[in-house]
Amino acid sequence: MKIVAILTALLLFISLYLIFGYAQIEKSMLEVQKIFYFHVSAALTVFVAFGVNFVFSIKYLIQRKTNDDLLAAAAAELGLVFCTIALLSGPIWARYAWNTWWNWEPRLTSTLILWLIYIGYFILRAALTEDKRKIYSAVLGTIAYLEVPIVYYSVSIWQGGMHPGTGTKWNLEATMRHTWMVALVAFIMLFSLLLALRYHSKKTEARYEIIQQQHLGEVSS
Amino acid sequence: MRIVILAIFLIVFGLFLATQIPVTLTADEVDGAVSDAIAEAQEPVDEDEVAPIVQRSIEKLEAAQRNRLKYLAGAYFVIWLVFMLYVLRLGQQQKALDRRLAQLEQETNQ
Numbered sequence: 015m016k017i018v019a020i021l022t023a024l025l026l027f028i029s030l031y032l033i034f035g036y037a038q039i040e041k042s043m044l045e046v047q048k049i050f051y052f053h054v055s056a057a058l059t060v061f062v063a064f065g066v067n068f069v070f071s072i073k074y075l076i077q078r079k080t081n082d083d084l085l086a087a088a089a090a091e092l093g094l095v096f097c098t099i100a101l102l103s104g105p106i107w108a109r110y111a112w113n114t115w116w117n118w119e120p121r122l123t124s125t126l127i128l129w130l131i132y133i134g135y136f137i138l139r140a141a142l143t144e145d146k147r148k149i150y151s152a153v154l155g156t157i158a159y160l161e162v163p164i165v166y167y168s169v170s171i172w173q174g175g176m177h178p179g180t181g182t183k184w185n186l187e188a189t190m191r192h193t194w195m196v197a198l199v200a201f202i203m204l205f206s207l208l209l210a211l212r213y214h215s216k217k218t219e220a221r222y223e224i225i226q227q228q229h230l231g232e233v234s235s
Numbered sequence: 236m237r238i239v240i241l242a243i244f245l246i247v248f249g250l251f252l253a254t255q256i257p258v259t260l261t262a263d264e265v266d267g268a269v270s271d272a273i274a275e276a277q278e279p280v281d282e283d284e285v286a287p288i289v290q291r292s293i294e295k296l297e298a299a300q301r302n303r304l305k306y307l308a309g310a311y312f313v314i315w316l317v318f319m320l321y322v323l324r325l326g327q328q329q330k331a332l333d334r335r336l337a338q339l340e341q342e343t344n345q
Binding site: 027030044045049052053056102106208218219222226 | 304306307309310313318321325329332342343
């Protein structure tokens with residue numbers, strides 16, 4: 015775990031150096047374009063996080079192991095954190111580029127819907143008892159992931175959006191592309207690290223609840 | 236973890252200050268540049284007429300850059316703020332859990 019933490023910190027430092035000291039300044043957006051590196055990396059990390067939630071939700075439905083439910087929930091929580099980052103940093107860029115904080119264009123709207131769906135996932139988890147919580151949230155986690163390809167391809171599905179197409183990131187100038195790739199790897203590493211931490215704390219919470227129930231049972235008998 | 240994120244936050248702003256802060260030209264530097272340009276010009280130019288135009292143009296460019304940097308700093312501030320708040324929340328949850336575990340241990344021993 016310590017090695018992953020050190021590697022993540024190192025990669026974040028390197029990506030920051032690359033963003034501010036190496037990547038060329040883009041000609042139309044100038045310095046504001048540098049928001050791109052963390053904004054897009056956060057948005058793609060959202061897909062990875064909800065992907066982990068999807069895989070472990072299905073795994074839970076098949077094998078009914080509590081640890082899969084905990085890992086799915088931890089991944090969804092981090093997906094929400096990264097989605098919040100993408101949703102908050104995007105409008106700052108939009109204000110400069112499009113002269114508006116928010117626009118109901120396909121990518122923004124579908125991302126907001128994705129965020130709301132996973133907020134619903136946690137409302138559902140909080141509202142149900144433990145036995146129902148695991149199975150219902152696994153079902154919702156499986157269905158909710160269907161929104162991810164919609165977000166990704168929203169620019170192609172609905173014409174007239176303001177976001178560039180899905181493949182344009184690869185056509186960036188070389189220094190910008192390298193910087194973005196390092197930032198993306200750093201974000202995915204950060205996600206993995208936080209996921210491990212959150213999963214561990216969720217497991218401790220679950221163990222505490224079991225011990226507490228056993229203790230209460232002993233006291234009452 | 237909190238220290239790492241705080242350190243990265245400080246480094247972002249350090250790098251930001253070191254590399255992105257607009258370079259404000261002094262009046263003497265502007266005058267020097269205008270004089271050099273006039274000296275190199277093929278046709279005669281009135282320095283008193285050109286100097287204020289150049290000065291205004293530089294001020295406009297610097298104001299536009301300051302404006303862009305506000306957006307850049309704002310976006311990175313928001314990103315690290317979200318991470319900081321999340322990590323702080325994780326830390327608080329862990330502390331509360333440790334407290335509850337210690338309490339439960341104590342009750343079990345009694």
